[in-house]
Amino acid sequence: MEYRRRFRAGETVFAQGDAGQCAYVVEEGSVDIFTRAGDREILLATRQPGELFGEMAIIDDQPRSAGARAVTDCTLLMITRDQLNQRIERTDPILRMCIQVVLRHLRDTLHRLTNDGARLDAGPPEQLSREAREEALDAIRLEQELQGALDQDQLVLWYQPLVDLQKGHVAGFEALMRWRHPERGLVPPFTFIPAAERSGLIVPMTRWAFRRACLDLKDFQDAATHPPTFMSVNFSGKDFMSPDFLDAIDETLAETGTAPQVVKLEITETLLMHSPETARQVLGACRDRGTSIAIDDFGTGYSSLSYLQSLPADTLKIDQSFIRAMLNDDSSRSLVRSIVGLAKGLDMKLVAEGVEGMPEAQALRALGVDYGQGYLFAKPLPRADMIEVLRGWQDPF
Ligand code: C2E
Ligand code: CA
Ligand code: CA
Numbered sequence: 001m002e003y004r005r006r007f008r009a010g011e012t013v014f015a016q017g018d019a020g021q022c023a024y025v026v027e028e029g030s031v032d033i034f035t036r037a038g039d040r041e042i043l044l045a046t047r048q049p050g051e052l053f054g055e056m057a058i059i060d061d062q063p064r065s066a067g068a069r070a071v072t073d074c075t076l077l078m079i080t081r082d083q084l085n086q087r088i089e090r091t092d093p094i095l096r097m098c099i100q101v102v103l104r105h106l107r108d109t110l111h112r113l114t115n116d117g118a119r120l121d122a123g124p125p126e127q128l129s130r131e132a133r134e135e136a137l138d139a140i141r142l143e144q145e146l147q148g149a150l151d152q153d154q155l156v157l158w159y160q161p162l163v164d165l166q167k168g169h170v171a172g173f174e175a176l177m178r179w180r181h182p183e184r185g186l187v188p189p190f191t192f193i194p195a196a197e198r199s200g201l202i203v204p205m206t207r208w209a210f211r212r213a214c215l216d217l218k219d220f221q222d223a224a225t226h227p228p229t230f231m232s233v234n235f236s237g238k239d240f241m242s243p244d245f246l247d248a249i250d251e252t253l254a255e256t257g258t259a260p261q262v263v264k265l266e267i268t269e270t271l272l273m274h275s276p277e278t279a280r281q282v283l284g285a286c287r288d289r290g291t292s293i294a295i296d297d298f299g300t301g302y303s304s305l306s307y308l309q310s311l312p313a314d315t316l317k318i319d320q321s322f323i324r325a326m327l328n329d330d331s332s333r334s335l336v337r338s339i340v341g342l343a344k345g346l347d348m349k350l351v352a353e354g355v356e357g358m359p360e361a362q363a364l365r366a367l368g369v370d371y372g373q374g375y376l377f378a379k380p381l382p383r384a385d386m387i388e389v390l391r392g393w394q395d396p397f
């Protein structure tokens with residue numbers, strides 16, 4: 001596959017009406033983009049080094065709406081259909097719809113330019129656009145409903161205990177978000193957190209959750225015989241990018257009278273990989289305040305160990321997939337054992353997620369894992385039910 005092509009001055013790069021194979025970036029020289037109205041040729045643009053052209057036909061899979069011709073000898077870098085389309089498919093559905101709409105308007109304008117102002121009879125939207133539009137509309141609706149959920153107090157936090165595997169009491173909690181939808185009932189986070197992250201709504205949602213969790217921890221501490229010492233809250237990449245992140249944390253800690261030492265920020269490796277430098281700085285500032293930091297779903301991302309070591313994290317949460325496989329599968333057991341060694345070497349606390357049975361719990365305890373979280377001990381529960389569970393808590397071992 002060639003990635004670069006050279007054209008002589010005057011040579012055609014592609015003709016109007018051709019099927020598009022790739023888009024181009026001018027590296028050297030210049031290229032005229034033109035359209036035809038009868039015998040007349042209308043120059044639309046001249047593309048210079050660094051500029052992109054020929055992308056329209058690639059994005060919407062329609063014939064070339066204009067021709068392209070080398071003005072001088074030139075070198076063009078090719079962008080394949082796959083390179084562009086894979087990115088467009090991965091992008092936000094609302095953005096994808098905007099791209100399609102803009103393209104259609106542009107084609108319509110070009111058509112009118114060359115057909116005495118006649119509108120383009122675009123015909124019925126092809127299958128792909130209809131699907132893209134439906135997806136975009138669903139996304140818009142979901143985001144607006146989510147905004148409503150925030151405004152109307154429909155979000156709730158449920159809590160799952162993290163059990164000290166050596167002592168058998170509740171050491172802390174993880175706050176897990178739910179949406180009490182007026183029609184759909186209780187909506188689990190995987191159906192709305194991604195939309196909240198895409199739209200940026202996650203920022204006010206996390207702020208709300210952080211405040212609520214700080215307040216509820218006090219009630220849990222009052223209810224338990226061995227007062228739990230920490231509350232874990234899930235954070236997403238967007239939270240860290242927000243410029244007043246640290247101010248908001250400080251404000252909530254002060255307002256709720258919460259010591260920074262009792263809060264744990266849970267973040268995933270994926271979040272860290274997107275902007276490693278910002279993550280390191282913001283997390284460093286959190287650590288300076290005394291808050292603790294846990295790497296969630298550990299073992300499922302691809303971050304390098306040297307990067308992880310450079311982070312101010314103090315807790316690793318071993319992903320549930322390893323715990324589940326541990327009893328039947330030697331390699332998973334060895335992996336968990338290695339993570340225990342790693343955590344001890346780095347002086348980090350370890351949490352095993354998704355502990356569903358006593359045999360795993362015993363095995364993890366024997367390996368020296370600090371905390372266990374999972375259905376064996378308790379499912380995530382609303383605040384009031386959690387208080388009841390704490391009152392009647394007994395050592396599960
Ligand atoms: P996560 O942070 O890894 O949370 C642990 C998930 O594992 C929870 O699912 C929990 O209910 C589930 N779980 C706990 N023990 C067991 C077990 O023994 N077996 C099995 N099969 N599952 C168990 P949940 O509450 O549905 O949350 C799913 C994900 O949604 C969370 O995964 C987290 O990534 C995200 N999430 C939840 N709440 C928030 C939030 O407030 N903010 C953000 N940014 N993300 C959240
Ligand atoms: Ca988590
Ligand atoms: Ca997890």
